[in-house]
Amino acid sequence: xxxxxxxSRLLRLAVPGVLALFLTAGCSPEQFVMLDPAGPxxxxxxxxIIISAIxxxxxxxxxxxLLAYIVYRYRDKPDNDASYEPEWSESPKLEAVWWGIPIVIxxxxxxxxxxxxxxxxxxxxxNAKPMTIEVVSLDWKWLFLYPDQHIATVNEVHxxxxxxxxxxxTSDAPMNSFWVPQLGGQEYTMPGMAMGLWLQxxxxxxxxxxxANFTGTGFAHNTFHVIAQPSDAFNGWVQQVQSENHPLTxxxxxxLAKPGLAQTMTFSSFPDTLFHDVVQKNGGMSMPMNEEAWxxxxxxxxxxxxxxxxxxxxNH
Amino acid sequence: xxxxxxxxxxxxxVTGDPLIYGADVSIVVVSLAIIFVLTYFKRWGxxxxxxxxxxxxxRIGIMYLIAALLMLFRGGVDGLLMRTQLxxxxxxxxxxxxxxxxxxxxxTIMILFMAMPFIFALFxxxxxxxxxxxxxxxxxxxAISFWLFFFGALLLNISxxxxxxxxxxxxxxxxxxxxxxxxxxxxxxxxxxxxxxxxGSVATGINFMATILKMRAPGMTLMRMPMFTWSVLVTSMIxxxxxxxxxxxxxxxxxxxxxxxxxxxxxGGGDPMQFVNLFWIWGHPEVYIVIxxxxxxxxxxxxxxxxxxxxxxxxxxxxxxLIGIVSYLVWVHHFFTMGASAxxxxxxxxxxxxxxxxxxxKIFNWLFTMYKGRIxxxxxxxxxxxxxxxxxxxxxxxxxxxxxxxxxxxHNSYFLIAHFHQVLIGGxxxxxxxxxxxxxxxxxxxxxxxxxxxxxxWFFNIGFYVCFMPQYALxxxxxxxxxxxxxxxxxxxxxxFISTIGAYMMGIGFIILVWDIVYSIRYGERDLTGDPWxxxxxxxSLPSPAPHYNFARIPVVTGRDAWWIMKYxxxxxxxxDLGPIRPIHMPKNSGRPFIMGVAFFVSGFGFVxxxxxxxxxxxxxxxxxxxxxxxxxxxxYYIPVHEIEETEAAxxxx
Numbered sequence: 001x002x003x004x005x006x007x008s009r010l011l012r013l014a015v016p017g018v019l020a021l022f023l024t025a026g027c028s029p030e031q032f033v034m035l036d037p038a039g040p041x042x043x044x045x046x047x048x049i050i051i052s053a054i055x056x057x058x059x060x061x062x063x064x065x066l067l068a069y070i071v072y073r074y075r076d077k078p079d080n081d082a083s084y085e086p087e088w089s090e091s092p093k094l095e096a097v098w099w100g101i102p103i104v105i106x107x108x109x110x111x112x113x114x115x116x117x118x119x120x121x122x123x124x125x126x127n128a129k130p131m132t133i134e135v136v137s138l139d140w141k142w143l144f145l146y147p148d149q150h151i152a153t154v155n156e157v158h159x160x161x162x163x164x165x166x167x168x169x170t171s172d173a174p175m176n177s178f179w180v181p182q183l184g185g186q187e188y189t190m191p192g193m194a195m196g197l198w199l200q201x202x203x204x205x206x207x208x209x210x211x212a213n214f215t216g217t218g219f220a221h222n223t224f225h226v227i228a229q230p231s232d233a234f235n236g237w238v239q240q241v242q243s244e245n246h247p248l249t250x251x252x253x254x255x256l257a258k259p260g261l262a263q264t265m266t267f268s269s270f271p272d273t274l275f276h277d278v279v280q281k282n283g284g285m286s287m288p289m290n291e292e293a294w295x296x297x298x299x300x301x302x303x304x305x306x307x308x309x310x311x312x313x314x315n316h
Numbered sequence: 317x318x319x320x321x322x323x324x325x326x327x328x329x330v331t332g333d334p335l336i337y338g339a340d341v342s343i344v345v346v347s348l349a350i351i352f353v354l355t356y357f358k359r360w361g362x363x364x365x366x367x368x369x370x371x372x373x374x375r376i377g378i379m380y381l382i383a384a385l386l387m388l389f390r391g392g393v394d395g396l397l398m399r400t401q402l403x404x405x406x407x408x409x410x411x412x413x414x415x416x417x418x419x420x421x422x423x424t425i426m427i428l429f430m431a432m433p434f435i436f437a438l439f440x441x442x443x444x445x446x447x448x449x450x451x452x453x454x455x456x457x458x459a460i461s462f463w464l465f466f467f468g469a470l471l472l473n474i475s476x477x478x479x480x481x482x483x484x485x486x487x488x489x490x491x492x493x494x495x496x497x498x499x500x501x502x503x504x505x506x507x508x509x510x511x512x513x514x515x516g517s518v519a520t521g522i523n524f525m526a527t528i529l530k531m532r533a534p535g536m537t538l539m540r541m542p543m544f545t546w547s548v549l550v551t552s553m554i555x556x557x558x559x560x561x562x563x564x565x566x567x568x569x570x571x572x573x574x575x576x577x578x579x580x581x582x583x584g585g586g587d588p589m590q591f592v593n594l595f596w597i598w599g600h601p602e603v604y605i606v607i608x609x610x611x612x613x614x615x616x617x618x619x620x621x622x623x624x625x626x627x628x629x630x631x632x633x634x635x636x637x638l639i640g641i642v643s644y645l646v647w648v649h650h651f652f653t654m655g656a657s658a659x660x661x662x663x664x665x666x667x668x669x670x671x672x673x674x675x676x677x678k679i680f681n682w683l684f685t686m687y688k689g690r691i692x693x694x695x696x697x698x699x700x701x702x703x704x705x706x707x708x709x710x711x712x713x714x715x716x717x718x719x720x721x722x723x724x725x726x727h728n729s730y731f732l733i734a735h736f737h738q739v740l741i742g743g744x745x746x747x748x749x750x751x752x753x754x755x756x757x758x759x760x761x762x763x764x765x766x767x768x769x770x771x772x773x774w775f776f777n778i779g780f781y782v783c784f785m786p787q788y789a790l791x792x793x794x795x796x797x798x799x800x801x802x803x804x805x806x807x808x809x810x811x812x813f814i815s816t817i818g819a820y821m822m823g824i825g826f827i828i829l830v831w832d833i834v835y836s837i838r839y840g841e842r843d844l845t846g847d848p849w850x851x852x853x854x855x856x857s858l859p860s861p862a863p864h865y866n867f868a869r870i871p872v873v874t875g876r877d878a879w880w881i882m883k884y885x886x887x888x889x890x891x892x893d894l895g896p897i898r899p900i901h902m903p904k905n906s907g908r909p910f911i912m913g914v915a916f917f918v919s920g921f922g923f924v925x926x927x928x929x930x931x932x933x934x935x936x937x938x939x940x941x942x943x944x945x946x947x948x949x950x951x952x953y954y955i956p957v958h959e960i961e962e963t964e965a966a967x968x969x970x
Contacts, residue, residue: 031807033794034725048722056712059676064705066683071701074622076690085688089625098680099631102673109719110666116721117665118658174492175588177653177728181794185724188654190589191491192582195655208806212728212796214485215492217412220799283582 033181038207038228039200040124041184048116055105123164124200128231130164133157134275137169137176137189137211139259140218145275151241152248154256154265155224160234161204167197172257172278177212180226186212192283194275201228221261241266248274330480333414335397340477369905371455372864376462377440378759381752383466384434385830388745390473391430392826394422399783399819402812405804415800416483417502421472423486428510429469431606431740432517434748436465438609439524439548441755445855446542448533448873450866453526454519455903456951461516461523463913468513471920475505479924482506485798487595488569490580490588495573501924507570508920514563521555524548533854535873539633542853542876543619543626546633547612550640551605557644558601565594574926592654596647604643607739608636610747611678614700617750618682620849621697622689625877628681635674642671652720653727661720668718675711679704694849695769699750702777706742710735713788728798731791734784741780749829757848761860762840764832772828779821786811786818852877859967865902865955868964869894897961899954906951912941 030036037043073082123130134145135157144157159165169178171189179186180199187197201207211222229237248267253274256262271277276284330336354360367375397418401410410418440458444451452458475481479501484493493503528549532541541549568579569591578584580591619626626632648656648664656664682704691697713735717726726732757763790811795802802808841848847856854871855862857879872892875881882891919934921927964970 028807032789032792034729034731034792042725045722045725048719049716049725052716052719052722053712056715060708060712063679063683063708067701067704070683070686071691074686074689074691076623076692080690083688084623084690086624088688089627089629089685091628091684094684095628095631095677095681098677099673102676106666106669106673106715109669109715113665113669113719113721114662117662120721120724121658174497175489179728179794179796181725185721186653186727187724188651190655193655208794210794210796214416214798216497217416220412220801281583283584 033208036182037184038182038203038205039184040202041120041199042182044116044120045185048112051112052109055109058105059102120198123166123198126162126164126200128160128163130166131160132166132168133159134168135170135178135189136275136278137171137173137178137215138257139173139215140211140222141256141260141262142178142209142211142222142224143253143256145270146238147275149238149242150269151238152267152270153241154262156227156264156266157209157224158227158229158234158237159201160231161201161228163231164198164200167199168194168275169197170194170275170279170282172282173259174215175213176215176222178209179212180207180209182207183226188213192279194279194284201226204228204230216259218259218261225264242268244268250274328478330477335414336477343477364907365905368910369459369907371451371459371903371905371909373440373444373452373455373458374759374862374864376458377437377442379462380433380437380440380465381759383469384430384437384748387425387430387433387469388826391422391425392823394418394425396819396823398422399816401800402802403816404813405802405809407801410800412800413483416485416798417481419798420482420485420488420502420506421476424472424482424506424510425469426740427486427602427606428513429465429472431744431748432513433465433469434744435551435606435609436461436517436520438544438613438748438751438755439520441759442751442855443524443527443545443548444531445758445858445862445866446545446853447528447531447536448854448867448871448878449527449531450870450900451903452523453531454523456906456909456945457519458523459906459909460912461520463909464516464519464916465513467913467917467920468509468511468516471512471917471924472505472509475502475509475924479505487592487599488566489595490569490572490591493569494581495576504570504573504924507566507573508923511563511566511570512916512920514559514566517555518559518563521552521559523552525552525556528552533867533871533873533878536878539630540873540876540878543615543629543632544609544612544853546636547608547615550636551608554601554605554608554640554643558598558605561594562598562602565591565598570923574923589654592651593647596650597644599650600647601643603736603740604639606744607747608639610703610744610751611636613696613747613751613754614682614703616853617696617700617754618685619877620754620851621692621694621700622686623692623850624685624689626681627685627687628677629876631677632681635677638674639671642667642674646671649718649720649723652723665718665720665723669715672711672715679708694753695764695766695773696750696754696849698770698773699746699753702773703742703746703750706738706746706780710738710742714739726791728796729791730787730793730795730797733797734787734791737784737787738780741784754849755855757843757860758846758855758858759861760837762836762842763848764836765840768828768832768835772825772832774825775828776822776825779818779823779825781818782821783815783818786815790815847879847883852880854878857882859969863963863967865900865960868897868900868960868969897957897964899956900960901952901954904951904953908941908945912938915941 035046037046074080132147134147136143136145142155144153146152167178169187169189170193171191173191175188175190177186177188178197183199183201187195205228207226207228209224209226211219215222244266246266246268248270250271354363367379370376397410398415401407401415440452482488482502482505484498484503488503488506491497528541528545568577571577572579572581578586580586580588582588615626615632645667646664648660649668652661652664713731717723717732717735753764753769790808793806793808795808843860846859848860849856857871858866871878872894874886915934915937917934919931919938922929922931922934961970
């Protein structure tokens with residue numbers, strides 16, 4: 001696709017330029033996680049970051065240069081021979097220029113924004129069958145439930161490379177935000193609601209995720225790891241977890257839900273209705289949602305609206 | 317019994333942190349020192365008669381200014397404490413609880429108790445003088461506004477040593493801010509402090525809208541108003557429509573906490589999203605409430621110090637009004653990532669970008685005001701020139717943030733932190749400082765020293781870039797706001813360290829600024845003409861400081877830049893005949909606004925701890941004050957002609 005080749009050229013030019021600025025401060029390029037995408041969602045968002053940066057620089061750079069020139073040229077010195085027109089204060093032509101240029105730039109940026117905003121609610125294009133992982137943010141840990149594999153993990157989530165993953169998010173604590181910068185932007189986890197976020201890793205790796213919305217004293221340590229593996233390795237890992245006979249019972253969940261930090265954990269099974277119960281317990285009952293809404297996310301991508309679950313009116 | 321007292325005290329007073337004990341001691345020492353000085357110099361009567369009971373807009377403005385500078389200090393110290401904690405990975409200078417309180421009070425104070433009083437200071441000091449009025453439309457209400465602000469600010473600030481500070485962030489989202497997760501009194505301090513001062517803010521909005529619409533000098537049509545006055549008019553309208561949303565949101569949250577209602581808890585049929593919406597329906601217009609007056613200041617300063625008419629006056633007015641309208645259509649951009657659908661996000665993304673258009677137009681108009689002018693590099697002009705690139709970059713990153721899908725990455729990251737500090741410092745703080753330097757001689761009759769001012773300017777400016785440019789990069793590195801510490805190995809250390817250095821440079825800049833004020837009180841150049849900058853608008857036609865009735869005779873305005881026309885373009889025989897001096901009708905001072913403030917404070921303090929006796933008693937006194945006012949028939953007086961003539965003669969104006 002032409003946009004993609006355009007993007008990759010931009011990436012090759014712009015990213016090293018920006019990074020070079022900060023390398024002198026002792027940071028290495030791969031530490032700029034937002035600029036180092038490992039999947040199509042983060043890739044799209046980086047493309048938008050670069051396009052918007054270029055478009056705004058079209059205005060910012062001339063403004064700064066013009067300011068420097070004007071301040072120098074028209075400074076109040078007795079020997080300054082620049083023209084002085086104290087009553088000159090209107091020029092329809094000039095004003096049309098600086099109403100016009102920002103309008104054109106904003107229009108261009110608006111079109112790109114609208115296009116990608118809608119595109120990102122759909123799963124990334126891939127040959128692999130999409131999968132669903134349910135996420136519960138707790139004080140201060142992340143619980144991941146695999147409805148199809150029937151396993152659960154804490155603070156570490158494994159995903160197969162190249163597979164679109166819909167994370168269905170809720171919270172059993174103050175609202176948090178689920179963010180894995182190298183895979184894509186974040187989405188809030190809210191008590192009593194289930195919201196979806198599509199992500200996909202195209203390269204195997206260990207990506208740091210983080211609770212991005214303040215939740216109290218444990219907030220700074222509220223991180224997790226996303227381990228992207230080839231599907232063989234992923235399936236092997238699933239089987240290994242399943243065989244460990246270490247189930248997540250309701251009692252164990254209640255312990256987990258208490259405020260505090262936790263190590264990574266794996267569980268060979270979990271109660272089928274756990275996610276549903278957590279949403280309902282926190283007020284999902286009183287939401288105008290139909291019962292299909294949260295279950296639709298687990299089975300197919302077609303019925304899901306991505307960043308905002310079908311059947312739920314999130315637009316208050 | 318003794319045990320009970322001990323137990324009570326250990327909860328009532330904040331304990332356990334040496335920083336807090338240090339603050340306790342310094343508060344007691346400073347309070348004793350103030351009491352001693354006032355008593356020793358027999359100044360209590362003076363304080364009461366000249367300041368606490370005043371309804372004079374100029375004095376109220378000066379009190380707002382002093383309060384704003386004090387709060388800038390408090391908020392700045394909060395900022396420095398945070399930057400110190402973040403200077404290196406894994407520091408334990410502050411623990412999480414303490415850090416959480418500090419970022420909460422930093423944000424709350426800087427927006428509501430620093431930026432707001434700073435703009436109100438300039439509203440009060442400048443607007444009546446610029447439009448040829450003798451006071452605001454409702455001087456008594458104006459005093460009430462100030463005292464509500466003052467006691468609201470006091471209520472928030474005492475939480476530092478009594479009861480504990482709020483710690484749920486300045487946005488205070490439920491459910492984190494609900495009783496279940498945040499049982500202490502800190503959050504109540506936040507809610508009541510803002511509720512009390514918010515009443516004052518709405519009253520100020522109404523007051524200045526009425527003043528500007530009804531009290532302009534003859535001949536000053538709307539399109540002849542100085543641009544600062546225009547900015548205040550638009551700001552007042554935004555205040556009137558925006559602040560009620562905040563009041564409702566905070567009042568409902570308070571009812572949730574006080575009596576266990578469920579406005580914002582899903583489990584009881586409420587909805588936390590509703591708080592988020594209401595908060596930002598106020599919160600986004602709020603940033604225009606604080607930035608538009610700064611735009612007004614820049615418009616005045618740039619014309620005066622380029623010795624040239626303001627370029628594109630009509631476009632400047634149009635862009636102010638446009639920004640005012642569109643400011644109401646962008647609030648969702650604060651939470652694109654909270655599950656709104658793509659069509660909602662697209663609408664709010666594009667509306668947010670649209671704001672950049674009128675703002676960009678203003679920047680170009682300021683540039684072309686300087687173009688073909690004669691630019692004098694005074695302190696107000698330096699702050700204005702520094703504002704342009706800073707705000708251009710801040711505005712540009714704002715447009716980048718408005719791109720909704722990209723905001724899924726930026727949201728809550730240090731990129732966002734860098735952006736809004738750049739527009740709020742580069743825009744509002746630079747603007748307020750430009751305004752302070754510009755109108756200082758009008759307030760006090762002397763200029764602030766330019767040489768010391770330049771040192772403050774350069775420290776603060778360079779410090780700003782050193783502090784906040786690395787934060788954009790930290791955002792790209794995945795650092796989120798409100799983290800009290802971070803581990804090694806993510807590469808965040810060096811940039812955080814640089815940022816902290818910048819913060820300290822800004823702190824030094826602030827200290828030099830205070831030194832500039834102290835120095836200039838003694839040695840500053842006295843302004844004997846009333847027009848030290850060769851100004852263009854009516855306030856410069858008056859002596860510095862202006863007599864308490866402002867204008868002995870109300871001027872007649874014949875065009876924009878009314879004073880410039882009178883000075884340079886009008887032949888003496890063309891001057892309109894203002895007639896003889898007549899007795900001037902003025903409002904009487906009143907102690908009641910101050911007493912109302914105290915009553916609100918007592919009531920608020922009672923509600924913080926669920927002590928209903930003081931809470932209700934305070935409200936009863938408030939109602940009594942209102943009743944007494946409505947039976948007050950002797951609230952005004954006339955200044956006799958001979959007294960005006962004596963004052964004017966003493967000022968060399970007769």
